[in-house]
Amino acid sequence: MERIGSKMVYEGRIARVRIDRFRYPGGAEAEREVVGHPGAVAIVAHDDRHLYLVRQPREAVAEEALLELPAGKLDMPGESPLDCARRELAEEVGKAASDWLELKRFYTSPGFAEEEVIVYLATGLEDARAEPQEEKRLEVMPWPLEELEAAIEECRDSKSLIGLLLFRELRRR
Amino acid sequence: MERIGSKMVYEGRIARVRIDRFRYPGGAEAEREVVGHPGAVAIVAHDDRHLYLVRQPREAVAEEALLELPAGKLDMPGESPLDCARRELAEEVGKAASDWLELKRFYTSPGFAEEEVIVYLATGLEDARAEPQEEKRLEVMPWPLEELEAAIEECRDSKSLIGLLLFRELRRR
Numbered sequence: 001m002e003r004i005g006s007k008m009v010y011e012g013r014i015a016r017v018r019i020d021r022f023r024y025p026g027g028a029e030a031e032r033e034v035v036g037h038p039g040a041v042a043i044v045a046h047d048d049r050h051l052y053l054v055r056q057p058r059e060a061v062a063e064e065a066l067l068e069l070p071a072g073k074l075d076m077p078g079e080s081p082l083d084c085a086r087r088e089l090a091e092e093v094g095k096a097a098s099d100w101l102e103l104k105r106f107y108t109s110p111g112f113a114e115e116e117v118i119v120y121l122a123t124g125l126e127d128a129r130a131e132p133q134e135e136k137r138l139e140v141m142p143w144p145l146e147e148l149e150a151a152i153e154e155c156r157d158s159k160s161l162i163g164l165l166l167f168r169e170l171r172r173r
Numbered sequence: 174m175e176r177i178g179s180k181m182v183y184e185g186r187i188a189r190v191r192i193d194r195f196r197y198p199g200g201a202e203a204e205r206e207v208v209g210h211p212g213a214v215a216i217v218a219h220d221d222r223h224l225y226l227v228r229q230p231r232e233a234v235a236e237e238a239l240l241e242l243p244a245g246k247l248d249m250p251g252e253s254p255l256d257c258a259r260r261e262l263a264e265e266v267g268k269a270a271s272d273w274l275e276l277k278r279f280y281t282s283p284g285f286a287e288e289e290v291i292v293y294l295a296t297g298l299e300d301a302r303a304e305p306q307e308e309k310r311l312e313v314m315p316w317p318l319e320e321l322e323a324a325i326e327e328c329r330d331s332k333s334l335i336g337l338l339l340f341r342e343l344r345r346r
Contacts (some may be wrong), residue, residue, distance in 0.1 A: 001230055010183035012206045015190045017183060020230050024310065029177075032232040033185045035208055035286075056281040057174055059195050059205040073284070073320065106329045108282040110231040110239055111246070112187050115282055117331075156279045158290075158331040165338040166201050171244055 001025065004121040009033075037115035042071035042159040044103065044167045045095055045122040050142040051167075052093040052125075053160075057137050067141065067151065068118070069160040081118050090091060090128035093140045098124030103166045110159055118161040121170070174198065182206075210288035214258040215244035215332040217276065217340045218268055218295040223315040224340075225266040226324060226333075227297075230310050240314065240324065242292070242333040254291050263301035264312045271297030276339045281331055292336040294343070 005021035016036035023029050045052045055065045072088035074081060082100060089095050101121040108115045143151055148168055155161045178194035189209035196202050220226045228238045245261035247254060255273060260270050274294040281288045316324055321341055328334045 001232065003232070009185065010188075010190060012182065012190055012192075013185075014206045015188070015208050016337075017185055017188045017190065019185075020232060024230075030232075033187045034233040035188050037282075037285075040284075057197070057201075058280070059174065059176070059193060060207040060285055060287045061280045061283045061289065066280075068283075104334070106331050106334055107231070107234045107239075108331045109210075109286065109288055110234045110241075110330050111211075111213075112233055113282065113286065114233045116234065157283050158279050158281045158335060161277070161279055161335055162331060162338070165335070165342075169338075 004029070033112065035113040035115075037073075037113055039074040039081070039116045039118075040071060040159070041081050041088065042069040042072065042117055042119045042123050042163055043085050043089050043097075044069060044119065044163045045089055045093065045097060045125060046145060046167075047123070047125045048145075050144060051148065051151065052089075052095060053141040053143045054092055055139040055141050056121035058157075065139070066157050067154050067160070068157045071117075071159060082120070085118075085120050085122070089122060090130050092129050092138060094130075095122075095125045096128040098126075103170075105164060106162065117162075119157045119159060119166070121167065123136050177202070208286040208287065208288075210246075210286055212247040212254070213244060213289075213332070214247065214254050214291045215242040215260065215290055215292045215336055216258050216262050216270075216295050217242060217336045218262055218266065218270060219299060219318060219340075220296070220298045221318075223317060224321065224324065225262075225268060226314040226316045227265055228312040228314050231330075235329075239330050240276045240327050242336050244290075244332060249319070250325065255293070258291075258293050259296070262295060263303050264292060265311060267301050267303075268277070268295075268298045269301040270295035271299075277335060277341075279335065290332045292339070294340065 010017040070092040183190040243265040
């Protein structure tokens with residue numbers, strides 16, 4: 001199929017909604033409402049004893065804070081996904097990592113939103129020079145590696161769940 | 174935290190965007206842009222030989238069709254998630270299942286969208302009475318169970334990836 005037109009119908013602070021027009025093989029055309037998104041990164045960061053998770057209020061979905069991987073949107077112009085991941089790991093949990101591996105790329109909800117997430121594995125951790133940022137109402141949760149199953153059980157965020165499930169598999173190999 | 178106000182700022186065919194106002198413990202207040210969503214279901218359906226996957230154009234994110242679990246939005250008033258899953262399994266792959274197990278509930282992108290997905294495992298499959306619906310530009314992909322790893326490798330949709338990763342784990346037990 002081919003995109004043959006696009007019209008912005010709502011531009012908010014995060015959400016941007018477009019109506020795109022597509023032509024399919026055979027000539028049929030259709031319009032689709034698309035929620036724009038710059039993309040995001042999430043990081044499975046661990047040392048010999050802990051995974052570094054965060055607990056964060058998620059106003060869109062829940063009254064309670066959710067258990068998640070450190071993560072962030074690709075909202076700095078010109079910043080690569082890996083640099084964004086380095087910055088978020090330092091800002092959210094105060095760590096720097098010497099080794100980075102891309103685990104997976106996926107779309108969070110490809111039926112209506114263009115958000116793509118890249119999940120990284122980060123190891124060779126040390127304390128970052130910068131202090132974690134305080135203003136995000138985010139609590140750092142050093143999570144014992146041997147309690148990985150409990151994190152998977154509790155986790156209700158797609159990017160974090162995918163990262164933790166892939167990490168469980170890697171640890172078995 | 175507590176939601177103390179909500180204002181609809183865009184109502185499209187799928188996307189509805191609200192600005193919600195929250196009060197946090199301690200008294201601070203903040204506004205959040207929230208993309209509304211009715212929720213969705215996805216189904217890991219298999220018999221002794223095959224998983225039943227689908228390939229579907231996803232205009233929001235890609236020129237090519239994506240490999241996914243059968244799935245659908247909770248957009249019929251009064252229909253339960255499980256009834257929605259039964260309907261989608263029949264419509265998309267032409268199967269009925271006698272045994273249903275809820276594998277997981279999660280939010281696809283809790284930073285900005287309220288979409289919650291329930292993933293089911295469906296077994297005891299037989300052909301559904303109704304024919305699969307043709308109009309969705311959706312291709313049914315009976316996928317050999319022994320090639321599950323290749324499906325996980327190819328899959329780039331969060332709900333399908335979570336369903337397949339949880340299914341891989343279940344098969345090991």
